[in-house]
Amino acid sequence: MVARELIGWTLRRGAVAGIIVETEAYADDAASHFNTRKPSAGALMGSTTGRAYVYSIYGLHLCLNVTADARGPGAVLLRALEPVDGLDVLRKRRGQVPDRDLCRGPGRLAQALGVDLSLNGDSFRAHFELEPPRARPEVLSTPRIGISRATDLPWRFVLAGSPHVSGRRTMSPTG
DNA sequence: ATATCGATGCTCT
């Protein structure tokens, strides 16, 4: 699955870069915009590869996806990065938040990268650059977050042990 | 530390 293989890659946009530490896969399942937003998103997810799919959610936030076909419709939602370059730009765009939260969560990530709706449908490579990981990262899979359908599918992928993944922290601090 | 809740606009029915 493409979403899994993207973990550990470095995503660059201009002076800003971060390691992809969290993704989710959407295909032809009940939670996917391929089904729930069929007229607008369906065509993009169903018949393109390597394009940006950007949408607004809850009227306030944007989310960034890459369309990718794995013998069927699909897209990968980029949920979190570990910032590695252009921290000053990220802080400027995100405001006064802890560095850990600069790109932790899909809405934050989109804001930190300066993503806007005009990118929707463009070639992903026209706006972003991807560098492969040096070593093979340890990847965990979990159910997806923030959806109410098809919650049983383990299509969320995270870099093991990364403090930059989104979601509530349930672990003790002494680690 | 966790739990709850409101904001706000786009898309589909």
Added chain:
DNA sequence: GAGCATCGATATT
């Protein structure tokens, strides 16, 4: 008119 692939602030332990 309803429902979101969310975030940040507030209230409570």
